[in-house]
Amino acid sequence: MTTTQRSSPIAAGFHPDPSVVLVDGVYYLVNSTMEYLPALPVHRSTDLLEWTHIGNVVTRPEQVDLGDVPTPGGVWAPTIRYRDGVFYVIVTVALGGRGCVVFTATDPSGPWSDGLSLRAVDGIDPDLAWDDDGTAIVTYARYPHAIQQVRVDLATGEALEQPRPLWVGSGLSTPESPHLYRRGGYWYLLAAEGGTERGHAVTVARSSSPEGPWEGCPSNPVLTAAGTRRPVQNTGHGDLVETPDGGTALILLGVRPVGFTQAFSPLGRETFLTDVDWVDGWPRPRPVLLAGGPARQEAVFDFADPAALDDPGWIAVRRTPAEVASLDGATGRLCLAGDGAGLDARRPVFLGRRQRHLSATVTARVDATVGVGGLAARHDERHWFALEVRTEGSAAVVTARAALSGFERTWEATLPAGEVELAIELRQPSRDIRAMWTGGDHIRLCAAASGRRVVLAELDGRYWSFETANSFTGRVIGLYATEGMVTFADYAYSGTDQLPDADDGPSAAERSEEVA
Structure with missing residues (x-):
C-alpha cells in the first residue's frame, strides 16, 4: 500500500x-x-x-x-x-x-x-x-x-x-x-x-x-x-x-x-x-510527501438550519460553542452576545473553525446594529486579525484590525448601515523563483454592503504563522462579538491547496476594487 x-x-x-x-x-x-x-x-x-x-x-x-x-x-x-x-x-x-x-x-x-x-x-x-x-x-x-x-x-x-x-x-x-x-x-x-x-x-x-x-x-x-x-x-x-x-x-x-x-x-x-x-x-x-487533493473544497453553514452548529468542527476558546453562541429560529441567525472582552482576552466570545487550505476565502454576513463584532482569524490572544463592524447612525463602520505581539494596527471604512458581508481572503504565494516571495501568505480583509465593496487591508501572513506566533496552534477563523448582540446569517469557507503561478501582482478584478 x-x-x-x-x-x-x-x-x-x-x-x-x-x-x-x-x-x-x-x-x-x-x-x-x-x-x-x-x-x-x-x-x-x-x-x-x-x-x-x-x-x-x-x-x-x-x-x-x-x-x-x-x-x-x-x-x-x-x-x-x-x-x-x-x-x-x-x-x-x-x-x-x-x-x-x-x-x-x-x-x-x-x-x-x-x-x-x-x-x-x-x-x-x-x-x-x-x-x-x-x-x-x-x-x-x-x-x-x-x-x-x-x-x-x-x-x-x-x-x-x-x-x-x-x-x-x-x-x-x-x-x-x-x-x-x-x-x-x-x-x-x-x-x-x-x-x-x-x-x-x-x-x-x-x-x-x-x-x-x-x-x-x-x-x-x-x-x-x-x-x-x-x-x-x-x-x-x-x-x-x-x-x-x-x-x-x-x-x-x-x-x-x-x-x-x-x-x-x-x-x-x-x-x-x-x-x-x-x-x-x-x-x-519514508520522507513525507504531498499528494494532490480536490481542486477546491467548500463548506457553507446557513444559520437558518437548526442543525448548523451540530458539526463537531466548531470550537471556542476555553469554553464550549454552546456557551458563546445560539441559533435564533425566529430570525434564522446565529447570535453572539458580547461581554466586553476582545480578541486579546483569555475567554473571548469567539466561535471558529480551522483553516484547512493554504489558499482560502471565508465570508460571513453580519448585522451589528445593536452590537460590535465580526469575522476574525486567531492564533492566540496576541496574534490575530479581524474585521469588526459597529453602527453609527445611518452607517456601518467597518474596522480592520491586525494584532501582533502586543502591537495593533487598524484601518477603517464606512458602508451603509444594516447587514455587511465580511471576507477574509488568504492566498498562497507562488514558489516560483521569479516571485522571490520571502514572506507568508497574502491576506486581504474586505467588506461589502449595498453593492459597494472595499478592501480595508492587505497583510503579509508571516506575522500570523506557526513560526511567528509559536503558540502551538494554527489559524482558527470565526465569528466574534465584543459588545451587545451581533447576529450572523451564515459562514462560508472555500479552500484549495493548488499552487499559483509566479505572482505577477493583483488581478484585474482586484485592481478595480475600492481600497479603504
Whole structure:
C-alpha cells in the first residue's frame, strides 16, 4: 500500500500531535487542541486515506478545567489505545488544569468519561501500553531531559511503583512524545527529538523488556526534514499503525511552509501519513510527501438550519460553542452576545473553525446594529486579525484590525448601515523563483454592503504563522462579538491547496476594487 502517494495531509489545518489506533479494521485518530473546546477531535477511517470527524473526547469543560490555563498550555499530546472493549485516551492538560488524565469510552464517537487523574505522571505526552500480565504502563516525557515510565492502576489512578528514567534519547534536544509497541521479540520505543520546530525528528530504540535497557537505532534519527527542501517540514511526533495490507504506516505531524524560502506556515502543525519499511529489525519511515487533493473544497453553514452548529468542527476558546453562541429560529441567525472582552482576552466570545487550505476565502454576513463584532482569524490572544463592524447612525463602520505581539494596527471604512458581508481572503504565494516571495501568505480583509465593496487591508501572513506566533496552534477563523448582540446569517469557507503561478501582482478584478 503506497499511502504517501495518495493522501497527505490526512487531517489538514490545526491538528498537531496525532495518535492512532486500529480496532476491528477501523482506524481512530486523535489530536491536541490546546486551549480550545471541544477538545481532542476523533476522526475515523477504514483505509487511512479518507477520514471523517465523528466527535470529540472532551465535550464538557469540567473534563479538562481550562479556565485558568495560560497560552500555550491546555490539552497536549494525546495517545489513543484500545483494550478489552474499551477505548482509552491519555493526555496532559499542561500548565494548569487537571494534569495527566485518562478518558474512556466504549464508542469512540462518545460520550467519554469524566476522566481519571494520574497524579504520579508529572510530565507531558503520555503513552499507554500494557505489559504481559495486563498491568498498565504509562511512558511520558519529563521536559526537557528524558523519557520516564511508571506502572499505574487504571481503576484508582494510583502508581504501582516509583517513576523511573527510561531513555535519554539519541542525543538531540528535547526527547518527547514516546510511544511503546510490542513487535516480535522486541519492545520498540518511538520518540520525537529536536524540538517541534525545523529540527523535529523521529527516533527509535528497542529492548527485550518494556523497562529497557534500550538500544538506540544506529540510523537515528530515522526521519527528519531538517536541512531539506521538502514541502513538509518539522516532521515528528509520530505513531505507528498497521496498514490494511499488513504493512506499517507512521502518522505524524508536520507543517507546510509557503513561498520561495519556505519560511512561514500559516496553518500550523497538521497530521500527515507516510509508509514505513522495516530494515534489519528497525522501522524506517519514508520522507513525507504531498499528494494532490480536490481542486477546491467548500463548506457553507446557513444559520437558518437548526442543525448548523451540530458539526463537531466548531470550537471556542476555553469554553464550549454552546456557551458563546445560539441559533435564533425566529430570525434564522446565529447570535453572539458580547461581554466586553476582545480578541486579546483569555475567554473571548469567539466561535471558529480551522483553516484547512493554504489558499482560502471565508465570508460571513453580519448585522451589528445593536452590537460590535465580526469575522476574525486567531492564533492566540496576541496574534490575530479581524474585521469588526459597529453602527453609527445611518452607517456601518467597518474596522480592520491586525494584532501582533502586543502591537495593533487598524484601518477603517464606512458602508451603509444594516447587514455587511465580511471576507477574509488568504492566498498562497507562488514558489516560483521569479516571485522571490520571502514572506507568508497574502491576506486581504474586505467588506461589502449595498453593492459597494472595499478592501480595508492587505497583510503579509508571516506575522500570523506557526513560526511567528509559536503558540502551538494554527489559524482558527470565526465569528466574534465584543459588545451587545451581533447576529450572523451564515459562514462560508472555500479552500484549495493548488499552487499559483509566479505572482505577477493583483488581478484585474482586484485592481478595480475600492481600497479603504
